[in-house]
Amino acid sequence: xxxxxxxxxxxxxxxxxxxxxxxxxxxxxxxIHEVTSPVAFVGLEKRGLxxxxxxxxxxxxxxxxxxxxxxxxxxxxxxxEQVNKLTENCKNHGIELYGLNHKYHGIVHVIGPELxxxxxxxxxxxxxxxxxxxxxxxxxxxxxxTSEVEMVFASQCIMQTKPKKMxxxxxxxxxxxxxxxxxxxxIISKLTASGGTGYFIEYAGDVFKNMTMEGRMTVCNMSIxxxxxxxxxxxxxxxxxxxxxxxxxxKGKELERKIQNWKTLFSDEDAEFDKEIEFNANDIKPMITYxxxxxxxxxxxxxxxxxxxxxxxxxxxxxxxTEGKSLVGTKVDYVFxxxxxxxxxxxxxxYCSHIKGKKKADNITAWIVPGSKMVEKQAIEEGLDKILxxxxxxxxxxxxxxxxxxxxxxxxxxxxxxxxxxxxxxGRQGPGSRTMLVGPATAAAITIAGKIINPLTN
Amino acid sequence: MPIEKFKLVKSSCVPLxxxxxxxxxxxxxxxxxxxxRKGFGDNLFRDWRYDNHNNEILSFPLNNPKYSGKIxxxxxxxxxxxSREHAAWAIYDYGFRVxxxxxxxxxxxxxxxxxxxxxxxxxxNFLNKIFNIIKEDASSELIVDLEKQTVTIDKTKExxxxxxxxxxxxxxxxxYDDIDYLLSIKDKIEEFENKNVV
Ligand code: SF4
Numbered sequence: 001x002x003x004x005x006x007x008x009x010x011x012x013x014x015x016x017x018x019x020x021x022x023x024x025x026x027x028x029x030x031x032i033h034e035v036t037s038p039v040a041f042v043g044l045e046k047r048g049l050x051x052x053x054x055x056x057x058x059x060x061x062x063x064x065x066x067x068x069x070x071x072x073x074x075x076x077x078x079x080x081e082q083v084n085k086l087t088e089n090c091k092n093h094g095i096e097l098y099g100l101n102h103k104y105h106g107i108v109h110v111i112g113p114e115l116x117x118x119x120x121x122x123x124x125x126x127x128x129x130x131x132x133x134x135x136x137x138x139x140x141x142x143x144x145x146t147s148e149v150e151m152v153f154a155s156q157c158i159m160q161t162k163p164k165k166m167x168x169x170x171x172x173x174x175x176x177x178x179x180x181x182x183x184x185x186x187i188i189s190k191l192t193a194s195g196g197t198g199y200f201i202e203y204a205g206d207v208f209k210n211m212t213m214e215g216r217m218t219v220c221n222m223s224i225x226x227x228x229x230x231x232x233x234x235x236x237x238x239x240x241x242x243x244x245x246x247x248x249x250x251k252g253k254e255l256e257r258k259i260q261n262w263k264t265l266f267s268d269e270d271a272e273f274d275k276e277i278e279f280n281a282n283d284i285k286p287m288i289t290y291x292x293x294x295x296x297x298x299x300x301x302x303x304x305x306x307x308x309x310x311x312x313x314x315x316x317x318x319x320x321x322t323e324g325k326s327l328v329g330t331k332v333d334y335v336f337x338x339x340x341x342x343x344x345x346x347x348x349x350x351y352c353s354h355i356k357g358k359k360k361a362d363n364i365t366a367w368i369v370p371g372s373k374m375v376e377k378q379a380i381e382e383g384l385d386k387i388l389x390x391x392x393x394x395x396x397x398x399x400x401x402x403x404x405x406x407x408x409x410x411x412x413x414x415x416x417x418x419x420x421x422x423x424x425x426x427g428r429q430g431p432g433s434r435t436m437l438v439g440p441a442t443a444a445a446i447t448i449a450g451k452i453i454n455p456l457t458n
Numbered sequence: 459m460p461i462e463k464f465k466l467v468k469s470s471c472v473p474l475x476x477x478x479x480x481x482x483x484x485x486x487x488x489x490x491x492x493x494x495r496k497g498f499g500d501n502l503f504r505d506w507r508y509d510n511h512n513n514e515i516l517s518f519p520l521n522n523p524k525y526s527g528k529i530x531x532x533x534x535x536x537x538x539x540x541s542r543e544h545a546a547w548a549i550y551d552y553g554f555r556v557x558x559x560x561x562x563x564x565x566x567x568x569x570x571x572x573x574x575x576x577x578x579x580x581x582x583n584f585l586n587k588i589f590n591i592i593k594e595d596a597s598s599e600l601i602v603d604l605e606k607q608t609v610t611i612d613k614t615k616e617x618x619x620x621x622x623x624x625x626x627x628x629x630x631x632x633x634y635d636d637i638d639y640l641l642s643i644k645d646k647i648e649e650f651e652n653k654n655v656v
Contacts, residue, residue, distance in 0.1 A: 012654070015643070015646055015647055015650045016643060016646055018625050020623070020624040020625065021623055021624060021625025021626070022623065022625060022626075024640065024643070026647070026650055026651070026654070035490050035491075035542075036541070036542065036543070038493035038494075039493065039494060039495045039543075042493070042494065042495070047637070063487075063490075064491070076491075078491035078492070079491060081491070081493060082491055082493060085493050127541060127543075128540075128541055129539070129540055129541040129565060143541040143565055144541060144565070144568075145541055145542075145543035145546070145565060145568060145569035145572060146543040146544075146569075147543060147569065147572035147573065147635075147636070148568065148572065150637060151636055151637055151640060154637050154640060154641060155637070155640035155641065155644070155647055156647065156651075157640055157647055159636050159639070159640070160568075161623060163564070193478055193535060193538055194478070194534070194535040194538065194561060194563070197535070197538075197561070197562075197563060197564055198564065224539075227535070227538060227563055227564070229564050229565070293478050293480065293538070309477065310475075310476075311476050311477040311478060311533065314476070404482075404487045404540075405487060405488070406487045406488060406490065406491070413510060423480075423482070423539060423540075425480045425482040425483065425539060426482070426483060426505065427482065427483075427486060427505050428482050428487075431486070431488075431505055431510065432505075432510065
């Protein structure tokens, strides 16, 4: 029997299989950040150990950092402590750190790909559930907990039970104005927030073949939101083209050799999946979430569904939305464009193309946060900051920002935020805040209108 | 860090009859700033336990003096969302040793097991039974036996078995941790590295 893409990558990294237990998997790249690493370093040092492979480890400070005045000292005391601890730990263990103000600084899942560090066929882990992003390159990438971070520090390996395999195929052509974010919000709304639990998802079919790498990253990024450990897409010419010429990408002969190898990374025709799901691209429309988990999404033109249980009822109440009613026309207070889901240059371009020559609505506070220093630089080179400025919006500096509101970028209690990030949990963007998830074009339309509207009729 | 050995827990429970409890609710992001593994219990379910003025929300089960014990009983898809291990630390630090649900998110399950907190997955049916029993009598006790992989309602002796990976079971019973194991196969890891120049 043939192998799936996932099997090929996973199996090639097994150091040992424990009978009736997990596999011990070798990790090619370990990404770390300031929030989930400090306790792992403490544990490691208590055992009197050093990081085994600092050369396969890369650090950035992204979760906790301010997105204005990054050249000035951080105000929040605890944030300072975490950022300083990371700096100190990286120094002690010889780990490369792209900290604040470094030219490669940014959200961990944005910088890996843009620097050419993320490559097909790799195993990549990070103490962060959106590590799934890197699967867009045909790598097996997944989020881990802090004990597991310590494991990888100590041994460059992780113990993990092999997940089941699911393939989601979307064939056909997407309608105009439907973005990769809409595709993944649609998929999650069909699978529910737990429908992918226990699985690793391979995305296949025309829609993903025709997608840019950045679009594929948006899709894979949100695999965790249906419970899947990760998602991946077979690498192809689009992937190779994207990698070529990036800072840490292989070059010349070495690149050619690697590409030959990468070309073998696809699911064999007779490979078997534990579950197969198919969707039709024509059915996908611009999406929005109305509840407090990413599975509670619908086409923006539809009416809020009737709750099916107490939890959903509670969720609608929290969101202050009414079943059976459309969301169109609802006044919005905040718009957030950014995060590892939609904080890349294509997202900023998309947003700005709809904002150009217009003004933001008076009632909207818009936070536009690039995913990395390199994205910020490119946005400025392309004059996107000017387009924003003319619309009455400021381009901020890179970080996770209002995606999880660990820094000052918090949406106040009760306020409604329309966000291009990946989670609409209660209080995710600040205690008491309400979040609706959308793609960049929808976010732009709402920035101008000041209320929820269908971006296609705009 | 070596984990505490786990054998059997007999205790009353705290019921949290909500589905899709995500780790942002278990421990909100703004409390993730510590650089050590302690004290997270104080902020467990912070925004469900306290209102904006830091007053206890009395309707929340953790604030209800009727409920106490080492077992948290929760609705389906518990621990979804962020990979933060702080969620498992907070539950453990608060005093729970077992979480019972009809479905767990993958990363949370691993994180719990790595910290000596036992995630016990049972059928929806049995879960509802437990919720009902607690509703009738808040002091009802459950017996969670890891060796036998069973959950028993003490009063009625109704019982269900649960699954756990045999390797993880041994780790918990012995208080043994994965890193000890990984360090013991260092040669194998090196051999793998030499064979596979990635
Ligand atoms: S942008 Fe949001 S989801 Fe992405 S790594 Fe940062 S906090 Fe996590």
